[in-house]
Amino acid sequence: MTDSCVLPSFSIDQAANLASRLFDLDGALQALNGERDLNFLVSTDRGKFVLKIANQQEQYAMLECQHQVFQTLAQADLWQQPVTSVESINGKPIESVTSAAGETHYCRVLPFCEGRLLSIVRPHTPELFHDLGKKLALIDRSLQDFNHKALQRPLLWRMTDALETLRRFKPMLATPGKRALVEHFETNFRHRVLPISNDLRQSAIHNDANDNNLLVSGASAWDQQITNIIDFGDMVYSWTVAEPAIAAAYAMLGKQHPLACAATIFKGYHAHLPLTEPEISVLFDLIGMRLCISVCICAYQRSLEPDNAYLSISEAPAWEMLQKLRGIPHDFAHFLFRDACGLEPVANCAAVKLWLSNHQNELASIVDPDLRNDPLLVLDISVSSSLFANPKNATDSAAMSKKIDRMMEDNGCLIAIGRYDEYRLVYGGDAFVDADGYPRSLHLGIDIFMPATSAVYAPLAGTVFSVANHAQAFDYGGTVILQHQVHQNGQPTLVFYTLYGHLSPDSLRSVSIGDVVNAGQRIGRLGTIDENGNWPPHLHFEIITDLLGETDTFVGVGSAACRNVWLSLCPDPNLILGIAREKLEMPGANADQIYRERQASINPALSLSYREPIHLLRGSGQYLFDASGRRYLDAVNNVPHVGHCHPAVVAAGNAQAALLSTNSRYLYSIMTRYSEKLLEKFPQKLSVCFFTNSGSEANDLALRLARHYTQRQNIVILDHAYHGNLTSLIEISPYKHDGKGGTGRPGHVHKASMPDTYRGEFRASPAEAATRYAKLVNDELQAAQGPGGAAAFMCETLLGCGGQVVLPEGYLQAVYTHTRAAGALCIADEVQVGFGRVGTHFWGFETHQVVPDIVTLGKPIGNGHPLAAVITTREIADAFNNGMEYFNTFGGNPVSCAIGNAVLDVIEDEQLQVNAHRVGDYLIEGFKSLQQKFEIIGDVRGLGLFLGIELVIDRESLAPAAAQASYISERMKQGGVLISTDGPLHNVLKIKPPLCFNRTDAENLLAVLESVLKEDFARINN
């Protein structure tokens, strides 16, 4: 868009008349937005069209040029729905029309392009940006030989004339700060772009691939594509590379990781129209310049329309991005874009590596003894390290240091090594974030652990580039950087740096900037914990190919997202140290390898979660960590009840495993102590305990107990229930036997409807629902009285696989009364629900004021350890004791009992039941307020931290939104929060986190859920 233009004045009727008279298009007209054309949508039997009446300033030549461009692009077969001008009845693509005021305007008709604007589509996925890059490249490729005189017209938005646009409008910027910001990018443009402008190809480009000019198809994030680009009014002959840069400038706005968005567009572009190295080198500057042009023109427009508040709002994201871009080292962005285009990120990295490998024999040892020959211990500080946690202070570091010393001593080594290219969790806090907003966890140097005061020597000759003390906690402490120059014919041909961190600042008095040091010359000594940034004494040694403008430091840890760039900035220090390669090899496989091995050797009936399964290495509290150190908030795993790898539980298990692990044929007190403690949690009548290894075993035993006691066989259960994986339990689990691969309900099993008051048969009469659903159970109990007789009614006390259904008040009381009247036993499956999860009570059955005859426990009972239990009455237990021994090899072994005991202690000590109540209520409230905003949320239900959100296509028909539920779960995982889906219709979001889930976690979950709910996924097919 150039200077503001006055739109032509034609009424809808006049426009309809034009469409019919000139283009033979008869149909309904609707006004559309347009900045320089007056636009109307014309809907006819032949399809939809846009009638465009140009403003008076519009030159015929430009419209003619656009027409030719459409023809060229149509031949290139780029889009499913190509845009070509519709010829008038006179055979012309462009007609002249006269307004009522007697003004002449050009008028044309284009087909209406279906699709949604990128500006309103959410999310903007990497796949979509890649496709954007690809589509722009295909356009530019088709236009490589295209030219037209109109493309040379003066245009404020032409990148080649950027300085002229800034000269005119920069003075209109509101504040000196804003002018200074623009000048920063202007200077870069002068120094980096103009000098190589002859190396930048020129061609006809669209020149305005902003998110309001791009159309997107697809029902959700999974299948989005750019289907068309509209508004060719800003087309110019300009630098070809400006095309992807302009698209990136807009795509980055408001993004958390803007460089990644840009890099993805460039990757897509480069794959179809390769960019040259000079072109890649100006991408970052052109992005900045496009945003500067935009804010300057905006300032000009505001001067013409001072009351137009929208202008200020629309430029805010551009200012924000300019501010952000100024803080990003130019070279970092450049290297990232080189990487996206398949180049070595830092061009001289390969030469540095080659030179070092060719000169290995001339290098001196960096410490004494020599790492190349003397024994050394390689430490595992990776995500899966069992040795190190994130040190929070000097005391933690002292403990860490002692541990390392002990290990060195045990292994007879004087040196321990921390690896290069290792993902670690020891770095936390805001400082460990990269320029594009990604957390940094990738170690870029090699650590050499030795006693404080150990000497450090220069491994090769160089000049002291910097000497500094970075005294902040968890920084480097004393630091030296040496510069190394490689000369050829007396000229420096290669420059690189080596960094020595965690030195004693005092030991650096002898070196000064500019000093020449020789190989083997001492440059400092290792600092103590207090001197070196709070770390255990060690040297962080790093090679640096480009300092990114730093003068006295360089990061020692990079991000997983930009790994290629970081490893090119900091190549392997072992090129200098020369440690035997095999000593440094990392054990463990990557996700792809594990997946392949799993396909080969593990039954595929074991399913994996997520399109891209997560390779987990560590759990802690409510968090899980993947192989790159990425942290996920776990809002779905109810087995690690008191938190993943709770130290008290782990310690109890370890201690007992080290002492005695045997079976229940011997006497040991931990079993009785544990059973007593567990039974204290139950009403008095439930006084006998059996221990098993899984919830399934517990339920199977419960069936046996009931059948023995009643001497009957038949079991009544609820529809959609799941009670376990044993044959006996698949038989009573409609979730399995009525599902895929199931063989249906056997004769001895009787199934009643589950009391779902949201969508079940009695939802219209909630007051009577409990009684009417209970009567259905009674009907089945009566039917079960046939051959075999009714032995038991079994149900969960909150229906998990049924879809997190809360039983209606009074239901369980009525059902238990019917069951007992039928002479059958009441079995409560608390495998998922128990141990304080429901918040108000310890057990789910307590929320219904009933006492079952048999209760089964599992999952949370051992916090991940295979432990389960059956609790029953003395009478029922005695009936079972009929002479046949009940032996369970592992059930009730001392280690399991010690673990179960510790779990009960932690629940109590950390008041996790109260926490479940409090945080659960907060979540329910949050979900309900999301329900007000998002129609798709049909029902919110649950107790404590056992929660469900049922999704529906519409609230009247209750049509289930299953595909949408799975989309949300998948996108939340991408957002770092793990939930899952469940329910007979697969449309219930399931939330049942470890009970240490706190208020901040709940806020995080709600925020991620809300942002996903705002995305476009309603139209995914179910």
Ligand SMILES: Cc1ncc(COP(=O)(O)O)c(C=O)c1O
């Ligand atoms: C309600 C219920 N009962 C029993 C079981 C079986 O437990 P396990 O998998 O430990 O055998 C499960 C497992 O998902 C369950 O959800």
